[in-house]
Amino acid sequence: MSATDVTAEVAPPPWAAALFARRLVPLSDSASAPVWGLEDDQIAGRISEQFTASAGEYHARYAASAHFQGLFEQTIRKLGLTIPEAPLIFDMGSGSGVNSIVPCFNLFPGARQVASDLSGELLAILAAYAADEGLSDRVICVVMDAMGKNVAREQFDLVTGASILHHLTHPTMGLQAAARALKPGGQAIFFEPFxxxxxxxxxxxxxxxxxxxxxxxxxxxxxxxxxxxxxxxxxxxxxxxxxxxxxxxxDKWLFSRDYMEIAGRDCGFANVRLLSHNxxxxxxxxxxxxxxxxxxxxxxxxxxxxxxxxxxxxxxxxxxxxxxxxxxxxxxxxxxxx
Known part of the structure; x- marks a missing residue:
């Protein structure tokens, strides 16, 4: 998609401008709930006006967010994590945001979030939800490969990924992308099967x-x-x-403890900790x-x-x-x- 697709009515949040390797272009026709792509990215396709209009009908799915919010709370509490009050968050494989974006809205009231996914349709649902909840200024929904080098280095306080790494043929690509995106001292939280x-x-x-x-x-x-x-x-x-x-x-992987600990260190992390949910x-x-x-x-x-x-x-x-x-x-x- 070319820069000519950018309209004066739609612009990304000012805080997001410097976070991406390429210019952002709108993929949806909604000025109130836009979904974005990266300029000249072959992954991103335009989202139909019909789908964007119906995205708001899917709010019932967000009932499951309470479960994942509990997992975040448990992880932060039991491992004694220190997260900035208003973190900049890069979420990998956001989907409609049920597993990670919405819980982080609730846990970090001042947070700003980059929601990434290969599915523009799922991100359209998230964008509609954020608009209805008055949260559009705190999240930007971008169709992109989160495992690539599409976000700026060392910009984020927190990287999140709820049930994403085990879908990848090479999970280390996700860990490497998280390490690149994080500021020194930053943390990544993933929920995965073992x-x-x-x-x-x-x-x-x-x-x-x-x-x-x-x-x-x-x-x-x-x-x-x-x-x-x-x-x-x-x-x-x-x-x-x-x-x-x-x-x-x-669903490709059931990880071992050793795999995750070794892969994390090999991908540049100083510390890897695991917490059982059950x-x-x-x-x-x-x-x-x-x-x-x-x-x-x-x-x-x-x-x-x-x-x-x-x-x-x-x-x-x-x-x-x-x-x-x-x-x-x-x-x-x-x-x-x-």
Whole structure:
């Protein structure tokens, strides 16, 4: 898109002008809720007026923001993080902002945020939400590859990414981009899945074996979900990252602690800390029921009692601190040297 597309009625917030390697050009027709692209960037395509007009119909999705706000609060509190009162934030893979942009609006009232994503349609939803909430002066929505060198170096106090790194073939590209964007002493917070899900795979394999031994077939929908989850966990913990199967996965990684700690240091961070999100008493039973609901799309589908007993046996075998070590979901906090 050329500079001639820029209109006098639409201009980016003054604070955002120096944050990008190329000139910003509007991709949407909304002056009150614009979405931006980088000049001559082949990724960005124009967003239709029809979609922009309907973006405001999707506000119900923001109900999930409370969950992610809780994760940010827990991470900041438990790890004793010091974040400036009015941080400049670069969010990687923002989507519609549910996971990170909206929580950070609430947690940091003076924050200014760069929301980045490859989907202009999702950013249009975020831009409409921000306009309705009177927050447009505090966020700029930019269609771009957040893993590239599209933002200025050492400008940001905080980099955020909620469930983004595990989608990447090379997660180190995301870590390197975060390190470039951060000021000295700045911090990055990512929420990611970890290989503690391997215990769920073992539990599901045992349930399937027990069903055969008991000659008590599972509900076909339950069995289908368990087998799909076993295959998914196996693929995401495989060491063969060159395989076609890995390339075709959307959710590609279940990270190990060692991988994240080593990769973080290799990408220029002075400190890497991990915080488990889940270690409660009925963790494995609860995760299994969530995966059953999401995998089947059915409410009310459940396991037979003997299968629940197997899941509970995994909880009894794992003390709380051990569950922290075998975490399934966790925060990754990386600090750049001052």
């Amino acid at each position: 290989d503690g899900y391997g215990l769920m795979r073992l539990a599901y394999e045992r349930i399937l074996a027990e069903a055969d031994l008991r000659r008590a077939p599972l509900d076909p929908a339950v069995e289908q979900v368990l087998r799909a989850m076993i295959d998914d966990i196996a693929a995401r913990t495989s060491l063969d990252r060159q395989s076609r199967q890995f390339a075709e996965l959307d 270690n409660h008493t009925t963790l494995y039973r609860d995760v299994a029921h969530v995966q059953l609901r999401l995998g089947s799309g059915q409410e009310g589908l459940t396991f037979p009692q003997w299968a629940i007993d197997i899941l509970d046996s995994f909880d009894r075998a794992m003390p709380q601190l051990t569950k922290n070590g075998f975490m399934m979901e966790g925060s990754v906090v990386l600090t750049k040297a001052a």
